[in-house]
Amino acid sequence: MPLLGWLAVAGALASAAVGLIWARRRLLLVSVVGRSMEPTLRAGDRVLARRVPLARVRAGDVVVVRAPAAMTAGRPGLPGEGPGLLIKRAHAVPGDPVPVQRVPLLRRQGEAVVPADRLVVLGDNPPFSYDSRECGYIPGGDVLGVVVRPRRIAR
Numbered sequence: 001m002p003l004l005g006w007l008a009v010a011g012a013l014a015s016a017a018v019g020l021i022w023a024r025r026r027l028l029l030v031s032v033v034g035r036s037m038e039p040t041l042r043a044g045d046r047v048l049a050r051r052v053p054l055a056r057v058r059a060g061d062v063v064v065v066r067a068p069a070a071m072t073a074g075r076p077g078l079p080g081e082g083p084g085l086l087i088k089r090a091h092a093v094p095g096d097p098v099p100v101q102r103v104p105l106l107r108r109q110g111e112a113v114v115p116a117d118r119l120v121v122l123g124d125n126p127p128f129s130y131d132s133r134e135c136g137y138i139p140g141g142d143v144l145g146v147v148v149r150p151r152r153i154a155r
Contacts, residue, residue: 026051028145030064030085036123036130037062037087047087049145054094054119061090062147065121068135087147088121088131094140096120103132119143 032045040062041047049064057063067086092099092114100107103120114120118137123129132138 028064030087032087035128036125037089038125038128040089040124041087047147048149049147051145052143054117054140054143057090057093057119057143057146059090059093059096063088063090063119063121064144064147065119065138066142066144067130068138068142085144086121086130088123088129090119091122091132092120094118103136105133105136109136117141 028049028051030047030049032041032043032047034043047062047064065086065088067084091102094114094116096114098106098109098111098114099120102122106120115137117140119140120132121138122131122133126133
């Protein structure tokens with residue numbers, strides 16, 4: 001192959017590598033393992049999430065967050081969620097009123113509004129969901145992304 005051909009191949013590979021790095025920094029692909037988000041998401045579904053900071057999350061968004069440390073201690077994977085991740089609906093974001101009716105645990109905190117670096121998350125299927133009702137606020141640094149596209153697996 002002539003030198004020009006090799007340069008073209010090298011350029012294409014470099015572009016593909018840059019594109020892959022860009023995608024991995026901006027996107028996250030997560031498989032749903034449990035029942036906590038039924039009927040919105042079911043086990044086996046895959047979701048594409050756009051990596052965003054807490055400031056870009058809105059109440060009602062489906063989010064991917066790191067599971068609280070107390071939940072993952074000594075476990076290789078979480079029942080129903082996958083290793084170290086939770087997929088939940090953002091129920092209240094910074095500045096929203098604290099939803100003490102839905103999440104009585106937060107009554108102990110004494111705040112009237114959700115603090116600046118915190119998030120309240122709930123599963124769509126409460127009997128099968130580990131969420132803010134058990135663990136309280138999710139730290140803003142544990143927000144990994146907002147789901148932009150679920151992919152339903154044919155059953």
